[in-house]
Amino acid sequence: MPQMKIMLTRAEENYLKTIYHLEGDKPQEVNTTAIAEAMENKPSSVTDMVQRLSDKNLATYKRYRGVRLTARGRKIATGVIRKHRLWEVFLVEKLHFEWDQVHDIAEQLEHVQSDELVRRLDDYLGNPEFDPHGDPIPNADGIMARTEKKLLSDATPEQMGVCVGVKESSADFLQYLDRLKINIGTKIKVVAKESFDDSVLIEVDGVLLSLSGKVAENLFLKLI
Amino acid sequence: MPQMKIMLTRAEENYLKTIYHLEGDKPQEVNTTAIAEAMENKPSSVTDMVQRLSDKNLATYKRYRGVRLTARGRKIATGVIRKHRLWEVFLVEKLHFEWDQVHDIAEQLEHVQSDELVRRLDDYLGNPEFDPHGDPIPNADGIMARTEKKLLSDATPEQMGVCVGVKESSADFLQYLDRLKINIGTKIKVVAKESFDDSVLIEVDGVLLSLSGKVAENLFLKLI
DNA sequence: TTTAGAATTTAGCCTTAGCTAAATTTTTAT
DNA sequence: ATAAAAATTTAGCTAAGGCTAAATTCTAAA
Numbered sequence: 001m002p003q004m005k006i007m008l009t010r011a012e013e014n015y016l017k018t019i020y021h022l023e024g025d026k027p028q029e030v031n032t033t034a035i036a037e038a039m040e041n042k043p044s045s046v047t048d049m050v051q052r053l054s055d056k057n058l059a060t061y062k063r064y065r066g067v068r069l070t071a072r073g074r075k076i077a078t079g080v081i082r083k084h085r086l087w088e089v090f091l092v093e094k095l096h097f098e099w100d101q102v103h104d105i106a107e108q109l110e111h112v113q114s115d116e117l118v119r120r121l122d123d124y125l126g127n128p129e130f131d132p133h134g135d136p137i138p139n140a141d142g143i144m145a146r147t148e149k150k151l152l153s154d155a156t157p158e159q160m161g162v163c164v165g166v167k168e169s170s171a172d173f174l175q176y177l178d179r180l181k182i183n184i185g186t187k188i189k190v191v192a193k194e195s196f197d198d199s200v201l202i203e204v205d206g207v208l209l210s211l212s213g214k215v216a217e218n219l220f221l222k223l224i
Numbered sequence: 225m226p227q228m229k230i231m232l233t234r235a236e237e238n239y240l241k242t243i244y245h246l247e248g249d250k251p252q253e254v255n256t257t258a259i260a261e262a263m264e265n266k267p268s269s270v271t272d273m274v275q276r277l278s279d280k281n282l283a284t285y286k287r288y289r290g291v292r293l294t295a296r297g298r299k300i301a302t303g304v305i306r307k308h309r310l311w312e313v314f315l316v317e318k319l320h321f322e323w324d325q326v327h328d329i330a331e332q333l334e335h336v337q338s339d340e341l342v343r344r345l346d347d348y349l350g351n352p353e354f355d356p357h358g359d360p361i362p363n364a365d366g367i368m369a370r371t372e373k374k375l376l377s378d379a380t381p382e383q384m385g386v387c388v389g390v391k392e393s394s395a396d397f398l399q400y401l402d403r404l405k406i407n408i409g410t411k412i413k414v415v416a417k418e419s420f421d422d423s424v425l426i427e428v429d430g431v432l433l434s435l436s437g438k439v440a441e442n443l444f445l446k447l448i
Numbered sequence: 449t450t451t452a453g454a455a456t457t458t459a460g461c462c463t464t465a466g467c468t469a470a471a472t473t474t475t476t477a478t
Numbered sequence: 479a480t481a482a483a484a485a486t487t488t489a490g491c492t493a494a495g496g497c498t499a500a501a502t503t504c505t506a507a508a
Binding site: 043046047048051063 | 485486487488
């Protein structure tokens, strides 16, 4: 038989999610210190947990060598991410939260266990492909749309793009973008790049704005 | 100052909710065995927890004498019940779950912490006063509508009523009612009562049904 | 009023999931 | 090649929240 359905704790789900994010595009070893930093706890606590995840066949772990998710671990991680992002859509689209207010709430909702709930929520929201930050929502099999998004800092003058997401999604940063009237879907034209401070001059709704290099490195565009 | 906002664990919230339900209409002492039975755990575990609730001024507890919620404890209990019932409305009204499928999911959702979320959810649902089982939803201050509902077993022949809720809300019972096409809002006429087995003969949509005494003792009507 | 039985609490143990401090392994610099 | 530094793991502690078994207190019947 395939594999019994297994009940994981909140902490286990959070570790799987974090490891998934740290592995990045190509699955690879993640070291315990990186996990500890991302989760704001201590490396020794991480060691403990990855050993347990390994016992449950959710990750492979070799002492001093780092950890990597198994197919099963990755399936669960994408399931949690799927729920997180669907709930974010719900909060913004239906309850009219701002995109910078939804993360903490979605962190809680993502752990609610009910396959039927997820299915119905997905349908209710119209099977969205992206969350309010522009991140793709995995489908029930863990597959997510591939976006060829590009950082504003990597775009060249005269290029046009639509804002499709952010790299850092801290509330501070999102609120800053809100004040500039930059949102998912905002049309942006790259006017010039200043090489001396890496700032980027853009045009939004006919208005010129200068963004710092740091901001440009955290804003994703889809070129048009 | 009034009282610092306090973070409670899921277990603490569940105890407060259970004690609230067991206290019933008039606040009164609840014994540990009753709590243990309701929560399906052991009396010794309950003793432990009620001592901690008492330390936090959420309940008053005297050894061997039972436990009772303080005003603060009651406020938190009604807050959890408010969330539970609002989420049940969401699941039935928006996601089209059946009334017998929502309890377990609402048990999880009721612990999500965000005052803003509750406010917005309440508005989104149109500030409902009752959940899908006919139970009143506490407002933000813990006050809930008083329903003068009556058990079908206490109604007399010739009386007419609308089904407004159930006492036992097990999935089995709710599914049984579904098969009889009895739901919240169903109009019921009491035709006769059989004293020898306490069964009740009723008329629904022109159809005669005989309900066992046990069913009649678990179905609430509002007389009309 | 005493006492058997029921209810309740206490004591001590377990698991999860965190921590610190110490030990160990790996990496890096000389 | 080796020693110092950095990374990682192990050992042992803590708190929450459950358990069982033993001790205690309450209650009800003789």
